[in-house]
Amino acid sequence: MFGFVTRIICCVMMAFVILPQVDGNLGTDTRNKNRGKGSMWWGIAKAGEPNNLSPMSPGALYMDSSVHATLRRKQRRLARDNAGLLEAIARGANLAINECQYQFRNQRWNCSTRNFLKGKNLFGKIVEKGCPETAFIYAITSAAVTHSIARACSEGTIETCYCEKHYRRPQVFANGNAAGAVANVRDFEWGGCSDNIGFGFDFSREFVDTGERGKTLREKMNLHNNEAGRWHVQSQMRQECKCHGMSGSCTTKTCWMKLPSFRMIGDILKDRYDGATRVIAANSGTLKNNKARSNRLPKNPTAMMTNNVHTKRENKRKHKYGFQLKPINPEHKPPGMKDLVYYEILPGLCEKNPKYGIQGTHGRQCNETSEGVDNCDVMCCGRGFYSEEVVVVERCNCTFHWCCEVKCDVCRTKKKVQYCF
Amino acid sequence: MDFWPDIPTSDESLQYYFNDFDEDFFHETFNDIWENCVVESIKSIYNSLSITIYINLGFGLATSLGLPENIFHWLSALCGFYILIVTLQSAKGLAVIFISYLTIYVIIFVINTFHKRLKENKLKEYDRRNKYFHFVENSSIAQYSLIIFFVLFEYILLEKETWLEIRGIMMVFSMKLISIITDIDLQNFPSFSQYCGYMFSGSNILFGPWITYDYYLFLIKYPTKKNIYWLLGIVRALFLALFFLTVSNCWTSYFIPDDSNKLLLGYKEALSFRTSHYFICYLSEALMLAAGWKEKDHHFDEQYWKLSVTNPLNIELPSALSIVVINWNKPMHYFFKKYIYRKWLPLGKFYAIFLTFLISSLFHGFEIKISLVLLSLGIFSYLQILVREQVSQTFNICVKVYPLLHLIFLGVLMDESTNEIGIYTKWSNLYFFSLWIMFINFLIVK
Numbered sequence: 001m002f003g004f005v006t007r008i009i010c011c012v013m014m015a016f017v018i019l020p021q022v023d024g025n026l027g028t029d030t031r032n033k034n035r036g037k038g039s040m041w042w043g044i045a046k047a048g049e050p051n052n053l054s055p056m057s058p059g060a061l062y063m064d065s066s067v068h069a070t071l072r073r074k075q076r077r078l079a080r081d082n083a084g085l086l087e088a089i090a091r092g093a094n095l096a097i098n099e100c101q102y103q104f105r106n107q108r109w110n111c112s113t114r115n116f117l118k119g120k121n122l123f124g125k126i127v128e129k130g131c132p133e134t135a136f137i138y139a140i141t142s143a144a145v146t147h148s149i150a151r152a153c154s155e156g157t158i159e160t161c162y163c164e165k166h167y168r169r170p171q172v173f174a175n176g177n178a179a180g181a182v183a184n185v186r187d188f189e190w191g192g193c194s195d196n197i198g199f200g201f202d203f204s205r206e207f208v209d210t211g212e213r214g215k216t217l218r219e220k221m222n223l224h225n226n227e228a229g230r231w232h233v234q235s236q237m238r239q240e241c242k243c244h245g246m247s248g249s250c251t252t253k254t255c256w257m258k259l260p261s262f263r264m265i266g267d268i269l270k271d272r273y274d275g276a277t278r279v280i281a282a283n284s285g286t287l288k289n290n291k292a293r294s295n296r297l298p299k300n301p302t303a304m305m306t307n308n309v310h311t312k313r314e315n316k317r318k319h320k321y322g323f324q325l326k327p328i329n330p331e332h333k334p335p336g337m338k339d340l341v342y343y344e345i346l347p348g349l350c351e352k353n354p355k356y357g358i359q360g361t362h363g364r365q366c367n368e369t370s371e372g373v374d375n376c377d378v379m380c381c382g383r384g385f386y387s388e389e390v391v392v393v394e395r396c397n398c399t400f401h402w403c404c405e406v407k408c409d410v411c412r413t414k415k416k417v418q419y420c421f
Numbered sequence: 422m423d424f425w426p427d428i429p430t431s432d433e434s435l436q437y438y439f440n441d442f443d444e445d446f447f448h449e450t451f452n453d454i455w456e457n458c459v460v461e462s463i464k465s466i467y468n469s470l471s472i473t474i475y476i477n478l479g480f481g482l483a484t485s486l487g488l489p490e491n492i493f494h495w496l497s498a499l500c501g502f503y504i505l506i507v508t509l510q511s512a513k514g515l516a517v518i519f520i521s522y523l524t525i526y527v528i529i530f531v532i533n534t535f536h537k538r539l540k541e542n543k544l545k546e547y548d549r550r551n552k553y554f555h556f557v558e559n560s561s562i563a564q565y566s567l568i569i570f571f572v573l574f575e576y577i578l579l580e581k582e583t584w585l586e587i588r589g590i591m592m593v594f595s596m597k598l599i600s601i602i603t604d605i606d607l608q609n610f611p612s613f614s615q616y617c618g619y620m621f622s623g624s625n626i627l628f629g630p631w632i633t634y635d636y637y638l639f640l641i642k643y644p645t646k647k648n649i650y651w652l653l654g655i656v657r658a659l660f661l662a663l664f665f666l667t668v669s670n671c672w673t674s675y676f677i678p679d680d681s682n683k684l685l686l687g688y689k690e691a692l693s694f695r696t697s698h699y700f701i702c703y704l705s706e707a708l709m710l711a712a713g714w715k716e717k718d719h720h721f722d723e724q725y726w727k728l729s730v731t732n733p734l735n736i737e738l739p740s741a742l743s744i745v746v747i748n749w750n751k752p753m754h755y756f757f758k759k760y761i762y763r764k765w766l767p768l769g770k771f772y773a774i775f776l777t778f779l780i781s782s783l784f785h786g787f788e789i790k791i792s793l794v795l796l797s798l799g800i801f802s803y804l805q806i807l808v809r810e811q812v813s814q815t816f817n818i819c820v821k822v823y824p825l826l827h828l829i830f831l832g833v834l835m836d837e838s839t840n841e842i843g844i845y846t847k848w849s850n851l852y853f854f855s856l857w858i859m860f861i862n863f864l865i866v867k
Contacts, residue, residue, distance in 0.1 A: 151453075154453055154456060242669065242670055244666070244701055245586075246592055247588075247589070247698075247791065248694070249592070250582075250585040251586065251587075251628060251701075252469050253469075254462045254666065256458040256670060257461060259457065261679075
């Protein structure tokens, strides 16, 4: 009853207060209306910062006018119809930023949101380009939203989650268990309120993909990367099985599901980023298998093989706009569902470029001895670096005391830290 | 554009916020574990084992009426057949079990008649070749060669999964076989129905525990009365079984997350293995109680319904490794002591221990990791006892040691990932600390 009343209030609020503002806002910005608008929702990461003193009630975020400015009409409708969805998406957006910054901590571009201006895009205009970093941003945000909606569903904070009973999924085993001893689990039926991940997947698609219509190469690329992010979350939701029997034999086994930690998904997407495919637009006439399929894992495992990753609705559009993504090097395989795609490379990540929200590498910490991308020569783009001595406090001289305690001293050591000029 | 709230935009404050944020977001919540793991594990085990439990309850109720002997044996065997067919997933494994159970009977029957005839007809010759026949009469060689033959046969012939599935069943089988051959004398050779009833007994064919042939027959003469204590006893055992199952599957990884230190992770793997073992033990206790067997000393106590297979408390908080070995699986320990160790004791203590170890690892299908664990357990506990005696004598005090570290060290091997990354890696992850402790023990003794 209370929820119903809040909902009505929300609607009224929206009709009288918010919409005029939003429309006015959009009106002033007609030229660039669609560029990057689909990803404006990332801004809600910063809008709904939960306050420790007063925990937000469901709907509070929804009524936040700043949130509405960033959402498209369809996204607002989704948020209105599903209480708790926006909070989950806000959490997901934060998760994505956090993970992105973790994954890129040693790279020239460090996923900074420092340039974030109110009403502008969270990561800066880099998201309007088609470079690998853009691909990663899209994939990680879409994955994070899927993950956090699934989590919210299992916690019960989104009330409109449904449960799909007896939902079969292909078995993915953790660490290839027991030398295949569990490979023939006969007809294991996953019977719980299980499809939270599926719900997260569908909702993420509805919400995140809004505004990307697949009309241009850039939009097509974004859709592909969004889908790839979701795919990795879903494929990592895995069934784990364990054998039980006398002295480690496998007379009977039990199975359960496990939602992966988001760090794991971040690691996978980073790998995909490192091996992202550069694509160009190709006429769809050249490709025979033009049947778009839903790539929800269990329904259609073969869909993984095709590079058609979009929904049916988009498929219709595909005929309209009629092109496909094709690798720029014709000898490469066409990008699959799991791959990230891009079509251009930003020339300089070394220098500060406020236009694209690129911080440059001036003053970044680097590592003289590293052989990776955080090596000073690489990181500083040849500009050179300077060293500073800092005092590091760490544990040392650890000794083991019987039993079972490890005692350490606190040591202060001087350490050289390098920074780029 | 002015409706953005004032928010911190510097990276530092955001970083603080994010770090705060990911604490609860990167690990599965209690709710997740409950819904995705606990409930699912219990459902999963219910689906596969509910029939087994019902069948044993039915068998228990039927036997309390006091069945004639033959019917008792055949009913017991039929229950076992059916449980095997329902539970086992590989048809090949099932076939191997049936064939080996039946051919073994034929073989021991032939040996027995041959033996009997020799004894009756050629007494003189028998005396002359006494040495040889004594060998056969103890039937040691016969038993062990049979078991070696079967284990090797299965190990080479079957795929790894199939073997892993039926190994537990074959272990119980081997124990029953050795005890039945040792216990019977020439005249009381078990009939085919007796053999089938004992070997296929539905209550312990899957998970043990091993019971003596005598106690199997005991129930026919003195059937136990089924009352409310009987039901409570079963419920208690099942509850404990499910508790340990959820600890093994879910709670260990909930309380010890994947980014803990190596020692904790090792403890987690070992704990998960041990609790899985307790689960099996309590499940087997429940099945035995359901079918009507309980501890022999309390057979006529109508209010006592327990059959102690393992003792988790003594294993989790052990005062010596030997206590762990004894309490790990009590019936099995009793079996090894009675039928293997004592038998070889005349050869000397060292040989007896060594042979017991050898046969024990034979029962486990000569799997390297298990053999290594068994060998280490044997040596560790032997050294520990020696050290303890020495220290007690020197300082004239009672010494207690807590071999928890050893348990972690050995337990990590039992995890399924060992097959992939290898024993050496597993142990080097823990810096071989048990081996160092053992080495120090050894030096003290010397």
